[in-house]
Amino acid sequence: MIAVDLLFGALVSLLCGLDRTALLQVMISRPLVAAPLVAWLLGEPLVGLQVGVMVELLWLARLPVGAAIPPDDTQVSIAGTVLAISLGKALHADSLELLLLCLLVAIPLGKVGQFFDHAARQYNVRLLNRAETALANGNLFAVEFQHLRGILSFSLAAIGTYSFIVVSGLLLIPLCWSLVQHPLEHSSSWLQLALPLVGVAVILGTINVSRALTLFCATFGTAFLLMWLV
Amino acid sequence: MSLSRVTRIHVWFRMLLLQGSWNFERLQGLGFLYALLPALKKIYRREELLKVGKEHLSYFNTHPYLAPAVAAAVLKLEEQRAAKEELPVAISDFKEMVAAPYAAIGDALFWGGLRPLAAGIALFFAAKGILWAPVVFLLLYNAVPIWFRVAGFVRGYRLGVQSVEFLQRHRLPDWAIHTKEAAIVVLGGFSAFLVFQQLQQQALPSWLGLFTLLPMIMLGLIARKGVSTLMLTLLTAIIIVLAGLFWADLTSWVAL
Amino acid sequence: MSIVLTRIDNRLIHGQVLESWVPYIHADCIVVANDEMAATPLKRMMMEASVPSRMRVEIGSIEDTVALFASKKLDHCKALLLFGSTIDALRAYRLGLIYQQLNLGNLHAGEGKARLSCTIFIDRDGLEDLEQLELAGVKITARCIPADIERSWRKLIPNRGGKG
Numbered sequence: 001m002i003a004v005d006l007l008f009g010a011l012v013s014l015l016c017g018l019d020r021t022a023l024l025q026v027m028i029s030r031p032l033v034a035a036p037l038v039a040w041l042l043g044e045p046l047v048g049l050q051v052g053v054m055v056e057l058l059w060l061a062r063l064p065v066g067a068a069i070p071p072d073d074t075q076v077s078i079a080g081t082v083l084a085i086s087l088g089k090a091l092h093a094d095s096l097e098l099l100l101l102c103l104l105v106a107i108p109l110g111k112v113g114q115f116f117d118h119a120a121r122q123y124n125v126r127l128l129n130r131a132e133t134a135l136a137n138g139n140l141f142a143v144e145f146q147h148l149r150g151i152l153s154f155s156l157a158a159i160g161t162y163s164f165i166v167v168s169g170l171l172l173i174p175l176c177w178s179l180v181q182h183p184l185e186h187s188s189s190w191l192q193l194a195l196p197l198v199g200v201a202v203i204l205g206t207i208n209v210s211r212a213l214t215l216f217c218a219t220f221g222t223a224f225l226l227m228w229l230v
Numbered sequence: 231m232s233l234s235r236v237t238r239i240h241v242w243f244r245m246l247l248l249q250g251s252w253n254f255e256r257l258q259g260l261g262f263l264y265a266l267l268p269a270l271k272k273i274y275r276r277e278e279l280l281k282v283g284k285e286h287l288s289y290f291n292t293h294p295y296l297a298p299a300v301a302a303a304v305l306k307l308e309e310q311r312a313a314k315e316e317l318p319v320a321i322s323d324f325k326e327m328v329a330a331p332y333a334a335i336g337d338a339l340f341w342g343g344l345r346p347l348a349a350g351i352a353l354f355f356a357a358k359g360i361l362w363a364p365v366v367f368l369l370l371y372n373a374v375p376i377w378f379r380v381a382g383f384v385r386g387y388r389l390g391v392q393s394v395e396f397l398q399r400h401r402l403p404d405w406a407i408h409t410k411e412a413a414i415v416v417l418g419g420f421s422a423f424l425v426f427q428q429l430q431q432q433a434l435p436s437w438l439g440l441f442t443l444l445p446m447i448m449l450g451l452i453a454r455k456g457v458s459t460l461m462l463t464l465l466t467a468i469i470i471v472l473a474g475l476f477w478a479d480l481t482s483w484v485a486l
Numbered sequence: 487m488s489i490v491l492t493r494i495d496n497r498l499i500h501g502q503v504l505e506s507w508v509p510y511i512h513a514d515c516i517v518v519a520n521d522e523m524a525a526t527p528l529k530r531m532m533m534e535a536s537v538p539s540r541m542r543v544e545i546g547s548i549e550d551t552v553a554l555f556a557s558k559k560l561d562h563c564k565a566l567l568l569f570g571s572t573i574d575a576l577r578a579y580r581l582g583l584i585y586q587q588l589n590l591g592n593l594h595a596g597e598g599k600a601r602l603s604c605t606i607f608i609d610r611d612g613l614e615d616l617e618q619l620e621l622a623g624v625k626i627t628a629r630c631i632p633a634d635i636e637r638s639w640r641k642l643i644p645n646r647g648g649k650g
Contacts (some may be wrong), residue, residue, distance in 0.1 A: 022250045032349060033364040034354060039249050040361075049356045049363060050359050056349055056356075057417075063341040065333075065501035067254060068413060068631045071460070084425050091640040104467060104529065118604070124253035128287075131251075135283050138276070140267060142281070147264040147438055150251025187474025193428045194466050195418050196353070200417050200606045201446045202462065205453030208338065209410045211542075213450055217443055219418030227426045228436045254604045255595045289594050293501075327529045330500040331536035337501030338538075344541065394532060403504075403538040456510065456632050 002086045005042055009082035010162060012038040014161060016074050017158025020186055021064070021117070022151045022190045031055035031077035038078050042085045054103060054192065057136020057199025059110070061206045069121075072161050079165035080106035087173055095186040098177065100191050106165050113161040120153035127153075232309055233269050241305065242383050257272055257291035261326075262301070269305050273312045281375025282308070285322060286447045292329040295375045295382075302386030303393050305419045310390070328394060335402050343409030344374055349464070350416035357424060391444045488560045490568045497525065497534050499568065502591065506631040507566060508541070515542040515563035518568045519551035519578055533584075548574055552581040553565035572615035579619060588619060590628040590639060602615070602642040605630055607639055613643070 012034060019029040024066025028034060032052040055077040062070035083102040090095040127146040134142035185193075204212045244265035251260045263286040270279055270286075286381055292300060307321050319327070350368030386393045425439040490511045495503065498518050507513070516537060523529050524547040537543050542563065544554060551567075554560060567585065569575040575588060592605045599607040606628055607615075616639060617625055629636040 001417070012336065021252055022247070024246050025249075025375075027368065027425050030345075030349065030367065032352060032367050036356075036361070036364045045361050046359060049359060049361070052364070053353055053356045056353065057346075057464060060346055060349060061453075062459070062633060063337055063501065063505050065337050065341070065505055065631065066500060068506070069633070070633075078421075099466075107463060111460070121252055121254050122604070124251050128253050128256055131260050132287060135280060135287060138280055140271070140279075140283070143260075144264055144267060147247075147251045147260050150253070150260070151247070154250070154252075173427070180356070183471055183475055186478045187470045189428060189431070190470050190474065191467060193424055194470055196424060197421055197442065197446055198449060198463050198466050200421050200452040201449035202459050204414070204419065204446075205450035206506075206509055207346075207410055207414065208342060208505055209407060209414060212414055213447055214397045215411060215414050216418045216421075217447070219415045220422045220443060221440065223419040224423035224436075224439055225427060227422065228439075252499050291497075327526075327532055330497040331532045332538040333497075334500045337505050341501075342505050398535045401539065403536060404540075405541070407538050447631065454510070459634065 003092060005082055005086040006166060008041045009078055009166065010159060012041065012154055013075060013078050013158055013162035016078065017072075017162070018151065018154055020074055020154075020158075029074040034074050035077040037079045039081050039085065042082070044085050047085055048081050050096075050099060050192070051077050051084070051103065051117055053194040053197075055080070055107075055222050057196050057203065058107070060199060061203040067121075069114050069117050071110035072117065073110060074164060075113050075158065075161040076103075076106045076110040079109075079162050079169065080164060083173065085167040087170075087177075088197040090172065092176060093181070096192060097181055098173075100184060100188055101173060101177065101180055102169060103195070103228070104118040105169050107121045109161075109165045109168060112164050113157075114124045116157035116160045116164075117154075119151075123153050233272055233305060237269050237272055238302075238305070238383075238387060241265055241301060242298060242379075245294075245301055245379070246267065248297050256287070256289045258297070259287055259290045262290045262297070263287050265301055266304065266308075270308065273308055273433075278312075288322065290325055290329060293340065295340055295378045296336045298330040298379045299382030299386040299393060300325065302383040303390050306387055306390035325392060331397065335397065335406070338406035339402055339409065340375060343406045343413060344371060345459045346413035347409055347416060350413055350420050352392075353420050353425065356426070357420070362410055401444065488555070488565050489567050489585050490564045491589060492569070492575070492587060493589040493591050494569045494572060494593065496570060496594045497592055499536060500572055502631050503566065503568065504537065510632040511564065511566065513541075515544065515560060515565045516561070517551060517554070517565050517567045518543070518545040519567065519583075520545070520546050521547045521574075522523070523570075524550065530537045548578050549581065552583045555583050564617040565607045567624075572612040572622060576615040576619055578612055579622060579624070582646040585624065587627070588616075590626065591630060597600055600644060602639065603628055603637075606642070 016029045016034040033053035036045055036048035039045050055073055059070050059073045064070055080103045084099040088098055127149050131143045131146040202217050248258055248265060250259040263283060266286055271284055274282055307317055310317055348367055348371035351370060352363050355366050356363035425442050429436055429439050490513055523545055530545050534543050590606050593607055595607040599609045601607050620626055626639045627636045628639050628642055
C-alpha cells in the first residue's frame with residue numbers, strides 16, 4: 001500500500017516541482033496547494049491542509065530572485081504529507097505527533113532541494129552549449145529540443161529531492177517514533193501553532209517595508225482584542 | 231509583414247515554458263529564443279533567421295510574468311527590422327534595458343507582495359479546515375499575473391517600445407509596497423486568530439495571547455540579522471518540546 | 487558613514503538588490519555609478535521607475551558619483567552603491583570614492599571569462615582590478631543575497647590564470 005502512496009506523491013512532486021521554475025508558475029508549487037493536493041489523492045485532505053498551514057509561511061520570504069535558489073518547500077510539504085499519511089497507516093498512529101515528526105524530519109532536508117536544483121541549472125549550461133552549436137549548424141529543431149530537455153533536468157531535480165526526503169523519512173521516522181511520541185504529546189499543539197508564527201516572524205524580519213514590525217503589532221493587537229471582546 | 235494572430239498566440243503559449251532550460255550562464259536566454267522561434271521563422275528567411283536567432287540566444291533574465299510583454303514588443307521590433315524600417319532602439323539594447331527593471335518590479339509586486347497577501351487570506355480558510363483553501367489561494371493569486379501576462383503581451387505587440395511607459399505611469403513599485411503592507415495586516419490578523427484559537431482550545435485565559443508578540447518580534451529581529459529560517463524553526467521546536475517536558479514533570483511533581 | 491553596501495552587479499538595480507539587500511541593510515538611497523546608464527535617458531528612466539518612490543535614486547557617471555559623495559550631500563543617507571563592472575569600481579576608488587568592503591553579486595559569463603561561482607564570471611583584467619582594490623585595503627567578498635554564505639573571492643579562484 002505504501003508503494004502506491006509514494007507513487008502518487010511522486011506524481012504530484014513532479015507536477016508541482018516543475019511549476020516552481022520550469023513551467024507556468026501558477027503557484028501550484030506552494031505548500032498550501034501542493035500538500036492538500038497530494039493528501040486529497042491519498043484520501044486524507046485535512047492532513048494536507050495542516051501541513052499547508054505549517055509550511056506555507058516558513059520560506060515565503062525567500063524569493064526566487066535571479067540566480068538565488070530558495071530551499072525547496074514544495075518537496076518538503078509533499079514528502080512530509082506522504083510520509084505522515086503512509087506511516088500513519090503502517091504504524092497505526094494517525095496523530096498530530098507523527099505529522100509533526102515527519103515535518104521536522106522533512107524541513108531540514110529542503111536544503112537537499114537547493115542542491116538538486118542547483119545541479120539542474122548547472123547541467124542546463126550544457127544544453128545551452130549544444131543549442132548554440134545546433135543553431136550554428138542551422139538545426140532549429142535541435143535548438144527547440146535542447147530547451148525542452150531542460151525541463152527533464154528540473155523534473156529529475158524535483159523527483160530526486162522528493163525521493164531523498166521520503167527515503168530518509170522512511171528510514172528515520174519508524175526508528176525514532178517510539179522515542180519521540182511521548183515527549184511530543186505535551187507540546188504538539190503548541191508546535192503546530194509555532195511553525196506558522198515562525199514563518200510570519202521571518203517575513204516581518206526580511207520584508208521590504210519600513211516599520212513592518214510596528215504595523216504587524218498594531219494589527220495583531222487590534223484583531224486579538226476584537227476576537228476577545230466579541 | 232505583420233504576424234498572424236495564430237503565430238502570436240503560439241509565442242504566448244511558449245512563453246509559459248520560458249524557464250524550462252534556465253541555466254547559470256545565460257539564465258532565460260535559450261527559453262526566450264525558443265518562445266520567439268515560431269514568429270522569427272515567419273518573419274525571416276533562413277540565413278537571416280540564423281543570425282537573428284544567435285542574437286536572441288544571448289543573456290536574458292526577467293520576471294516570468296512580465297516576460298510576455300518584452301517578447302511582444304520584441305516581435306514588433308523584429309517586424310520593423312525585417313521591413314528595413316528605422317528602429318527607435320536596437321533590439322538587443324531594448325531587451326537589456328527592460329530586463330532588470332521588469333525583474334525588479336515583478337519580484338517586488340508578485341513574489342514580495344501578492345504571494346504573501348493571497349497566502350495570508352487563504353490561510354484563514356485552511357486553518358478553519360475548509361478544503362477549498364488552496365482553490366481560494368490560486369484564484370486570488372493568479373488573477374493579477376494572468377492579466378499581466380495577457381494584457382502585457384497584447385499591449386507590447388501593439389505599442390512596441392512605447393509599451394514600457396505603463397511602468398512609469400502606474401508607479402508599480404509603490405503598489406508593491408502597498409501590497410506588502412496589506413499582506414502584513416492580513417498576516418497580523420491571521421497570527422492573532424491562530425493564537426486565540428489555541429488558547430480557547432487549551433482553556434487558557436485569552437490575555438496571555440498578547441505575550442506571543444514578544445517572541446515573534448525577537449524572532450523577526452534575529453531573522454533580520456540573516457539567521458536562516460531553518461535555524462529559527464529548529465530552535466523554536468527544541469525550546470517548545472523541552473518546555474513541554476519540563477511542564478509535564480512540574481505538574482506531575484506538584485500533583486504528588 | 488554613508489555607504490552601507492558597495493556591490494558589483496551587471497544588472498545594477500534588480501530584484502536581488504531591492505528585495506533582499508535593501509531591507510537587510512536598511513538602505514534608503516541607491517546610487518548607481520555607470521557611464522552608459524547615465525548617458526542613455528531611456529535606460530535611466532526605466533531603472534528609476536523600478537524603485538519605490540520613497541527611496542532616493544542617484545544615477546550618474548563614475549565621475550559624477552565620486553563628486554556626489556565628495557559633496558557630502560549623501561552623508562545623512564544609508565546608501566547602497568552599485569557598479570556594473572570591476573573596472574568601474576576600481577576607477578571610482580582611484581578617483582577618491584573610498585569604500586571598505588566590496589560585494590560581488592552578478593558578473594555575467596562571456597568570452598575568456600573564468601567561473602568563480604554560479605553567478606560570477608571574471609576575465610584576467612577583472613581579476614587584476616580586484617587584486618588592486620584588495621591591495622588598497624578593500625575587503626572583497628562574494629554573496630548573491632544576504633541569505634547566502636559570504637565567501638572571500640580568493641577562495642573562489644580555481645587556479646590562477648587557468649580556465650574555470
